[in-house]
Amino acid sequence: FNPVYAAVRRCTSLGAALLALLALFSVPWALLPALADWHVVHVEGDASQPEDLAVVMLKFHPLCYFHVFVSGMLLARVRQ
Numbered sequence: 001f002n003p004v005y006a007a008v009r010r011c012t013s014l015g016a017a018l019l020a021l022l023a024l025f026s027v028p029w030a031l032l033p034a035l036a037d038w039h040v041v042h043v044e045g046d047a048s049q050p051e052d053l054a055v056v057m058l059k060f061h062p063l064c065y066f067h068v069f070v071s072g073m074l075l076a077r078v079r080q
Contacts, residue, residue, distance in 0.1 A: 008073045017078040024067040031058065 011017050035058070047053060052073045058064050 002071060005073075008070065008077050011074060011077055013076055017074045020074055021071055024070055027067060028058065028064065 007020075011020060024072065030078055031054075035051055035055060041049075042055075047056070
């Protein structure tokens with residue numbers, strides 16, 4: 001957590017914050033092409049495929065919302 005906080009503290013301009021936000025939000029979107037056909041082949045209640053577990057992780061795992069947490073810190077830093 002300390003390296004992320006240090007990077008947020010160094011971010012003082014709007015341009016740097018927008019670039020960091022773009023980088024943060026590109027990570028989850030980069031995973032979507034791998035799961036593009038998931039909804040077509042998924043059966044309700046079935047978790048036998050690795051894609052099923054990946055979708056559950058993307059939807060509910062706290063680490064998958066790390067970009068939202070850091071975004072809040074960046075926007076608060078730029079607002080100061």
